[in-house]
Amino acid sequence: FGSAATTIKRNPSFATLNSDDISYFKGILGEKYVVQDELALELANSDWMHKYKGSSRLILLPRSTDEVSQILKYCNSRHLAVVPEGGNTGLVGGSVPVFDEVIIKMSSMSNIIAFDKVSGILVCEAGCILENLISFLDNQGFIMPLDLGAKGSCQIGGNVSTNAGGLHLVRYGSLHGNVLGLEAVLANGTVLDMLGTLRKDNTGYDLKHLFIGSEGSLGIVTKVSILTPPKLSAVNIAFLACNDYLSCQKLLLEAKSKLGEILSAFEFLDSEAMELVVNHLEGVRNPLSPSMHNFYVLIETTGSDESYDKEKLEAFLFRSMESGLISDGVLAQDSNQASSFWRIREGIPEALMRAGAVYKYDLSLPVENMYNLVEEMRVRLAQKAKVVGYGHLGDGNLHLNISAPQSDDMILAQIEPYVYEWTSKYRGSISAEHGLGLMKANEIFYSKSHETVQVMASIKKLLDPHGILNPYKVLPHSLSSC
Ligand code: FAD
Numbered sequence: 001f002g003s004a005a006t007t008i009k010r011n012p013s014f015a016t017l018n019s020d021d022i023s024y025f026k027g028i029l030g031e032k033y034v035v036q037d038e039l040a041l042e043l044a045n046s047d048w049m050h051k052y053k054g055s056s057r058l059i060l061l062p063r064s065t066d067e068v069s070q071i072l073k074y075c076n077s078r079h080l081a082v083v084p085e086g087g088n089t090g091l092v093g094g095s096v097p098v099f100d101e102v103i104i105k106m107s108s109m110s111n112i113i114a115f116d117k118v119s120g121i122l123v124c125e126a127g128c129i130l131e132n133l134i135s136f137l138d139n140q141g142f143i144m145p146l147d148l149g150a151k152g153s154c155q156i157g158g159n160v161s162t163n164a165g166g167l168h169l170v171r172y173g174s175l176h177g178n179v180l181g182l183e184a185v186l187a188n189g190t191v192l193d194m195l196g197t198l199r200k201d202n203t204g205y206d207l208k209h210l211f212i213g214s215e216g217s218l219g220i221v222t223k224v225s226i227l228t229p230p231k232l233s234a235v236n237i238a239f240l241a242c243n244d245y246l247s248c249q250k251l252l253l254e255a256k257s258k259l260g261e262i263l264s265a266f267e268f269l270d271s272e273a274m275e276l277v278v279n280h281l282e283g284v285r286n287p288l289s290p291s292m293h294n295f296y297v298l299i300e301t302t303g304s305d306e307s308y309d310k311e312k313l314e315a316f317l318f319r320s321m322e323s324g325l326i327s328d329g330v331l332a333q334d335s336n337q338a339s340s341f342w343r344i345r346e347g348i349p350e351a352l353m354r355a356g357a358v359y360k361y362d363l364s365l366p367v368e369n370m371y372n373l374v375e376e377m378r379v380r381l382a383q384k385a386k387v388v389g390y391g392h393l394g395d396g397n398l399h400l401n402i403s404a405p406q407s408d409d410m411i412l413a414q415i416e417p418y419v420y421e422w423t424s425k426y427r428g429s430i431s432a433e434h435g436l437g438l439m440k441a442n443e444i445f446y447s448k449s450h451e452t453v454q455v456m457a458s459i460k461k462l463l464d465p466h467g468i469l470n471p472y473k474v475l476p477h478s479l480s481s482c
Pocket residue numbers: 048083084085086087088089090091094095096106126127147148149150153154155156157158159160161162163164165166167215216217219220221222349350433434437470
């Protein structure tokens with residue numbers, strides 16, 4: 001457990017589930033969609049990292065917005081706390097109950113509602129798995145504007161609720177730009193239809209943004225409308241090595257100016273991250289001469305002219321090699337090789353899980369200072385743990401991960417609050433893309449002022465007066481429970 005959860009007490013104003021509640025839910029949803037099975041509960045109570053574990057006795061599987069509305073209306077009147085659960089791939093303990101909250105699983109709302117080829121606008125239900133949307137769009141000649149390693153399980157509703165960033169944000173921007181509309185259900189069951197499909201709409205406050213990144217604390221997202229870019233024919237991927245972090249930085253600057261509009265990913269990992277994937281994931285190997293390099297960079301370009309794009313990338317690589325920014329590199333020759341490069345980068349979280357206990361930090365920092373933190377942590381922790389750095393360098397997002405044979409409070413005390421203080425000193429964010437969840441709810445002040453958090457708490461109170469939606473998450477416990 002992270003430090004936040006250990007101090008939390010169950011909010012006594014919440015009711016405890018009884019048999020009348022179960023009968024009521026069965027009446028709305030039908031027997032099959034009211035789940036009390038032990039195995040299903042065990043899975044739904046535990047997060048992807050097996051770090052956060054609740055003790056809910058009930059999973060509800062709504063199939064429509066109306067069912068979500070009826071569930072929430074009832075829970076609100078009964079003061080029953082709930083946790084919305086998407087694909088349960090969240091990394092901050094936000095998607096699982098802390099105590100006995102009712103789990104509202106969105107997986108049965110997985111219909112694609114409409115796709116307009118002219119505008120590229122997709123409208124779908126919140127429970128659609130990201131990878132299914134990617135495949136659907138691929139057949140239509142389009143792509144999703146976001147991609148992440150958890151695509152096989154995470155849902156678009158979860159992505160929107162966490163404002164997930166991922167591997168292509170450097171090119172297509174954040175979900176605050178790509179989500180054109182959404183439908184959400186408030187704690188009292190009110191359905192907010194904000195499912196617009198317009199690029200431009202300046203009629204009053206744009207409330208949909210409140211639900212993008214609010215981690216299920218303000219409402220349940222039931223439908224999403226999202227702008228999708230056309231699929232372009234020329235995708236190239238290079239896997240490169242750099243001797244030092246300064247070269248990675250300079251390479252990023254060069255890539256932005258020389259590859260310009262075709263740059264679609266700029267990811268980095270250090271040699272410790274490479275060692276982990278090679279040692280813990282089957283079939284993964286370092287495509288460059290092993291044990292020679294300190295840093296690796298994955299660059300992807302996406303454009304519409306195969307020969308022009310390739311020429312541009314090759315010229316960029318040649319110049320970077322000549323100037324010494326890159327010490328080695330390989331350009332994917334086919335889609336299998338391209339996938340194997342992505343597997344290295346996307347496989348890091350899984351490799352970390354296999355290596356033992358992991359302390360995860362997802363930070364936005366000025367690119368020039370970012371890696372100093374990794375080095376300082378290595379000095380602080382000495383031989384006690386492995387310190388791993390990787391992330392979305394193109395977005396100024398460092399994933400600092402500390403891997404130890406087992407969880408150890410002494411190690412945690414060396415990491416926190418040091419990492420948060422360091423981030424705050426550089427005016428960074430303690431959550432670049434994963435959210436606050438349970439893990440960082442009490443740490444919000446490292447990145448937001450008291451006045452700002454107070455306004456957030458007022459919005460929460462307005463939309464969810466009894467605090468039933470995903471309690472103990474996002475906002476500091478002292479503010480959200482009063
Ligand atoms: P869940 O984990 O189920 O839920 C996440 C939060 O959203 C919870 O607070 C939950 O209550 C809330 N929620 C879920 N659905 C709804 C809904 N319909 N309405 C309201 N609230 C809801 N994140 C990134 O940003 N970038 C990455 O590159 C990235 N890579 C990852 C790679 C791996 C291997 C893993 C395991 C995770 C990764 N993540 C990444 C984190 C995670 O996958 C994302 O945050 C994802 O968007 C969560 O989606 P989900 O459906 O699994 O949501």
